[in-house]
Amino acid sequence: MSCIIWNVRGLENQRAIRELKRLIAKKKKPSVLSLQNKIEIALSFIKHSEKHWRFTGFYGNPEPGSRNISWELFRRLHGNHELRELPWLVGGDFNEICYDREKFGGNMRPMHQTKEFRDVLKDYSLQDLHGSGEFYKWVNQRANDELIFERLDRFVATFSWRILYPAARAQSFECYHFDHRAILLDLGNARVHQFHNGPRFRFETHWATEADISDTIARGWCKEYGSLTLTHRIQNCKDALSAWAGNRFRNFSNQIQKMRARLNRLKKSVNWSNSVAQIQTLENHIETLASKEEFYWKQRSRVNWLAHGDQNSKFFSRKCIDQKS
Structure with a gap:
């Protein structure tokens, strides 16, 4: 109506x-x-x-x-x-x-x-x-x-x-x-x-580790003036988070693969000793992405009995796919 x-x-x-x-x-x-x-x-x-x-x-x-x-x-x-x-x-x-x-x-x-x-x-x-x-x-x-x-x-x-x-x-x-x-x-x-047209919205656990997540939620919550219902404020936050996330957190495996290839090239270069800081930065980024990928698949697998330290993305991925089939 x-x-x-x-x-x-x-x-x-x-x-x-x-x-x-x-x-x-x-x-x-x-x-x-x-x-x-x-x-x-x-x-x-x-x-x-x-x-x-x-x-x-x-x-x-x-x-x-x-x-x-x-x-x-x-x-x-x-x-x-x-x-x-x-x-x-x-x-x-x-x-x-x-x-x-x-x-x-x-x-x-x-x-x-x-x-x-x-x-x-x-x-x-x-x-x-x-x-x-x-x-x-x-x-x-x-x-x-x-x-x-x-x-x-x-x-x-x-x-x-x-x-x-x-x-x-x-x-x-x-x-x-x-x-x-x-x-x-x-x-x-x-x-x-x-019924939902398009992908269902999920709050990804690894988003909480991002530095600008709080500002994004605050902008969504305070988007409109006046007295809004809780439902409307949550919807505004969802829209803000969807726009903020975009494609930046997709294809973790591809991002990790590209960073590892770049890391290998640096380590094999003749000026390896001059690239120590850059190598350490890449290694930290790879570790961060691997952790986010683990959380990504763990959230979809509905398996909560594994400890956070069990980095087994293939297991979580397979579990998620099995649930869909």
């Missing part, structure tokens, strides 16, 4: 229709589609996989002096006791930012404005649903010093809704010729996440 929000002007023209078709094609038949053009609210009650919840498409008043009218409307939307019991998802163009960091260019917003918005979200326990794509969702499309980016559009949800969909992930998309980006919220489901 998925939801799309997009603040778009002029749905009657072909350019907007083409963009809309392109967005829908990314997620076939989104269950909730909110298109905003100065429409303050759109309210829906959703039943999905026996889960009942409500969705509100929201448009904040663009005039700062009238923003309090929007927040008052928001409070009324909170509803009576029966509505409050339902998990709540809200998405749209709020025409406001939560923090100064959500704006680039132009004058900063008055502190009381951003605080009022934060207070509204806090009063009803609504939290940002972060994800991927561009951080800023609106651009004024002007040049040079007049260029302004702001994060006006977002999905927010109550804790009870996030419990229903812990794997929900938002993604923003560039909409060419339009000032607002569209945001697609993929709710995810257990069946989808049982």
Whole structure:
């Protein structure tokens, strides 16, 4: 199941229709589609996989002096006791930012404005649903010093809704010729996440010996601003580690073989005595790679009863291959 929000002007023209078709094609038949053009609210009650919840498409008043009218409307939307019991998802163009960091260019917003918005979200326990794509969702499309980016559009949800969909992930998309980006919220489901396209992520034991592993994890953990769920932070760390590792830890045997060949050439050279430091460095690198290779295969073999000193990569490799066959 998925939801799309997009603040778009002029749905009657072909350019907007083409963009809309392109967005829908990314997620076939989104269950909730909110298109905003100065429409303050759109309210829906959703039943999905026996889960009942409500969705509100929201448009904040663009005039700062009238923003309090929007927040008052928001409070009324909170509803009576029966509505409050339902998990709540809200998405749209709020025409406001939560923090100064959500704006680039132009004058900063008055502190009381951003605080009022934060207070509204806090009063009803609504939290940002972060994800991927561009951080800023609106651009004024002007040049040079007049260029302004702001994060006006977002999905927010109550804790009870996030419990229903812990794997929900938002993604923003560039909409060419339009000032607002569209945001697609993929709710995810257990069946989808049982299958993986591409190699499965593993935290390799030997990564812990790398000097820059701590910085990599910290960057992933702190990648996005705001209050993220533990699931989202772990996903960000996984993405950061995958990018960091790349191909640098693959083909240990080939790397060791190349280093040994280089080491043999140095030892056979007539200037062997002048290469002692270089030889020692190569020998240390070979030892380090051999240790990493041992950990690599040991982690895949699921054999834990051998001591770390039993360097038997062929045994671990064979054990791993046997398990796959």
